[in-house]
Amino acid sequence: MDQDITGEIPHLVLSEDGSYYLQGGHNEALGKYVFPLMGGDKEFFEPVPLKREGTVWSFTVQRFRPKTPPYAGPDDFIPYLVAYVDLPGQLKVEARLVDIEEEEVDIGLPVELTVIPDINGTPGSVMHAFRPLEKRAA
C-alpha cells in the first residue's frame, strides 16, 4: 500500500517499489487532470499517479528569499530554479529544478521527478523536484 507522507491528500507519494510519484487527479470523462488534488476536487477527480518524466515548459530563478510566512526555508537563502514541467498528455506542474546550473536550462529540456530534503529542515522529510534526465546515470 502506498504510504501517505504529506497529510490527508498527499501530492507526493512513496510507492512500494521505493520510488516517489506526484499524485494528481483525473476526470476521464472530461479528459482533464488536476494537481494537486484538493479536498474539493475529490468529487470530480480520481487520484492518479502523474508521469515521472517530462520537459521544461518554462522556468525562472527565484533570486530573493520569499517572505515567511508562508516560506519555510532557512534564513540563509540560496537562489533556486523553478520550472513548469510539461508531463505529456497530462498537465504542466510547477516544481524546483535541481542538479543543473541555470545557464544549462532551456525550454524543452527532458527532466524526471526526484526528491530533495524538505527545506523546512524536518529530518527525513522530502519534497518534489525535477532533474535533467541525462543526469540519471550520474
Added chain:
Amino acid sequence: MTDVGIIGVGIHPFGRTEGRSGIDMGIYAVREALSDCSLNWEDVQFAYGGSDASGNADTMVKQLGLSGVQFVNVKNGCATGGSALYAVASTIKAGEYDIGLAVGFDKHPRGAFNPLPEEWGLPDWYGAQGYMLTTQFFAMKIKRYMHDFNISDLSLGRISEKSFANAELAEHAWRRSPVSLAEIMESPMVNDPLRKYMFCSPAEGGVALILASEKKVREIGAPFIKLDAAIMRTRPQGSFEVFAPSIENDIDGSATRLASQAAFDLAGIGPEDFDLAQIQDTDAGTEIIHMAENGLCADGEQEQWLAEGKTLLNGQLPINTDGGCIACGEPIGASGLRQVYENVVQLRGQAGARQVQNDPRVAYSHVYGAPGVSAVTILRK
C-alpha cells in the same frame, strides 16, 4: 437605462506617505473628487469602496460626514476598484440613484506580497516550499511567451524606460526619475528574465471617482466623460494564471481576454478605436502580454511596436501614460481606479506635460491580478 458619466476625480499621490493611513488617503481622494466637480459629501447618494489590506472603506463617513449615506464595502482582490466602479455604474444605470462614489485605497508594507496558501485554496506546501510568488509566475509566463513569439529582453527594458519617462510628467506617480535603458538592462536580475527596474512594488495611494447619470451631469453642467463599459471577469477553464501549481495542457483564454471582449461587445467599439490605454503592468513582461490579451496588438507584434515607439506618449497608441504600476507602485485597492483617473484626466485634456495629443476621445483601462481576475473599462467623451 441611463448613460453614466464620471464627473469628479481625485487621487492621493502614490508611493509612500509616512504617518498617513490608507483610509486617510482614500478620504483625501474623495475630497479631491468632490472638489473637482463642485459637489458636497451630502450630495453623494451612495458609495462602493474598498481596500485589500487597509480596512473598511465605509468607516470614512466619520471624517466625510455622517450623512447616513448607503456605503457598501468591496473586497475583491486586485479587482476591488473595478468591482466598486462596476457596482456604482450599474446602480446608476438601473435608475436607482443619480450620484455615486467609487473609492479605493491601500497601504502595503515594503517588499513582495506574502499571500497565504489557505486564503487562495492552495495547500500549505505550495507556500512553504517557495512557489507562492507573483513575481515567479509572471517571470515564467513571460519567459514562455518570449520563446513562443520571439520577444527580446530589450523589449522588456523598453517598457520600463517608457514607464519612468511618463511618470516624470505625472504628479501622482511615485518613481519620477527617468531610468536609462542601459541602467534598466544592467539592474540586478530578480526572477529571470525580469530585472529590478522591470517590476512594480507594493505601495500606497487612494483614488476616488464620482459618477452620475446623464441627466444629473447635464443638470450640473459638468464635462461628460461617458463610462461605456465597466466589466469584471474571473478566469476560464484552461487559462494560465497567477498562483497555479499546475496548468492544463491546452492553454486557452484568460480572465483578461474575457473581460476585454465583454467590454468591446458592450461598448460596440474595439481596440482600433482607442486613443490611449492603461493596462496592468505588474512588470514589464506583463505589459507585453497584456497588449495582446487585450487585443491592442497581435501576439508577437509587441517587438516591433516597442522598437518603433508606438506606445510612447506621442505614439500611435500611448500605453500607461502616467507610468503605470511600474512607476506608480501598486496599492491593490486603488490601482485599477488610478488607471481610470488617468484616462479621465487625459480625455479632459488636463494631463499637462504628459497630455496625449490630437484630442483623445476613447480610453481603455485594464487591471489584472490573483487568482485570475480582470477588470476593464472603456471611457468616451
